[in-house]
Amino acid sequence: MNEAVQARVDELIRRKGLRRTKPRDAVFKEAFARDEHFTAEELYDRVRRTNADTSRATVYRTLALMVEGGLLREIDLGEDQTTYDPNFLNKPAHNHLVCIDCGRVVEFEDERVEAINEEVTHKLGFKALRQTLKIEATCEQLRTNGRCPNLIAARLTGKRLRRKR
């Protein structure tokens, strides 16, 4: 959790008149410890490693707080569980490409997409607030070489590649 994030957390605490508590701080910290997306359960597991008495309820409650405060964004990766993205503070308008072969998620930015979005939205009589572009794609490497490092890694870690329980 860098200074910029720290500042946003502090501001959130202040603005909402919240109290500083150990469990909540542990969740804040863990959420921004890496730039990876995570589910509530994954974050819970991570928090528990250093803070064994934190409850799921607190994790969920703090997640809701961060989303409402604009620190975190919920993104739709086609999973049944909600996925949280901690990278919007650094890259406020980034998009996601999801590989349906290996499940890898690549973030990318492109100001042209935004410009067009703004234009279209304005033409329709609205004012764009935020946007999410998700591209589902297949892996060229896999198609041409018959193999892709991410797919191999995903299989090794037992990662579930397609949606639904």
Add this chain to the structure above:
Amino acid sequence: MNEAVQARVDELIRRKGLRRTKPRDAVFKEAFARDEHFTAEELYDRVRRTNADTSRATVYRTLALMVEGGLLREIDLGEDQTTYDPNFLNKPAHNHLVCIDCGRVVEFEDERVEAINEEVTHKLGFKALRQTLKIEATCEQLRTNGRCPNLIAARLTGKRLRRKR
């Protein structure tokens, strides 16, 4: 349900070796009776009006069938329930703008967005399969006039405007 949709349904039935049943046909028919998005529960209600003995289970099962067969797409409108969009057969690459003031959803197409998506995706080493762009926006009419017909209508129908149970 027009001929084109009918043909796709027939093809799905044939390709999967499914049987023609009354409950299932009722769901197919109702799903494409209008070009509006719907939730499973809404579709269930609509189906029940003409086919009072159809069960929720069949509605869910048929929805899954249509999604898998590419007739319907699940879209993320920020609701807790899954929303289904029957318009991808006619407009395979359309996008959604969601007004956070009144909840109205506007569909739009723009080939420039697609072109850029293709380019970016290719550059990243993937091949785009499908994409979803969701723009969350505020209503200019509401901001300047202090009122917007959709918001009034939404309030009248008791439509829930923001997410979560």
Add this chain to the structure above:
DNA sequence: GTTATTGCAAATGATTTGCACAAGG
């Protein structure tokens, strides 16, 4: 006749919530 399909009710699973106790300011 077989096999797919259905409706029902029970199961599932992520998320939320009520409540009594603990901790922050």
Add this chain to the structure above:
DNA sequence: CCTTGTGCAAATCATTTGCAATAAC
């Protein structure tokens, strides 16, 4: 102190599933 925050367990609620009965082909 006086609230806000917490953990726990129970509640929710959309969706899925097992199963015996029913309908396709």
